[in-house]
Amino acid sequence: MDIDSELHAPPVCLFIWGTFVFQCIIERITKKFTMFLPEGIPGRATLSVTLKKYTELDVQIKETDKHSADLTKMWTVIQGDNLWSIAAREYGNPADWRLIAEANDIDNHRILYPGQNLRIPVKE
Incomplete structure (x- = not known):
């Protein structure tokens, strides 16, 4: 996972699928090569992505029980x-x-x- 050196956090992503919009960070990506060309070069791969909901700090603070x-x-x-x-x-x-x-x-x-x-x- 890449960490933004200025924020000291992973970059925030916007996942859009049709009308579904999800602000998140990428927690994990795994890849599996499923086909290779005759030269041995990967020609097709399957990716699995795990996303984690991103909540801005001010929202997290408001939602935190302060008692x-x-x-x-x-x-x-x-x-x-x-x-x-x-x-x-x-x-x-x-x-x-x-x-x-x-x-x-x-x-x-x-x-x-x-x-x-x-x-x-x-x-x-």
Whole structure:
């Protein structure tokens, strides 16, 4: 999958089939050659394309439930997690990462370990 170096995301595509219009990103493409010319050059192929619905960021933010839980939650860190992404998922705002860092006595907010359990405090 190609990533747009300016957006840091795959390019947005418009899939049109008759009157059906679908804004998406291409998640996966696979090809299978079904015929070859006598010279060994592929002459026919079948492609399988997996598309994923694209939703603009401002729409995603509006659709996100911004209410925090009434109880403290636990979060188990997986590879690639960081405090900003966890705060965005739990509170709807990545800037709230400090709440998680303070609740877990994290001095270096850039270091999380897969398997580490974090308390996600109630946002007041």
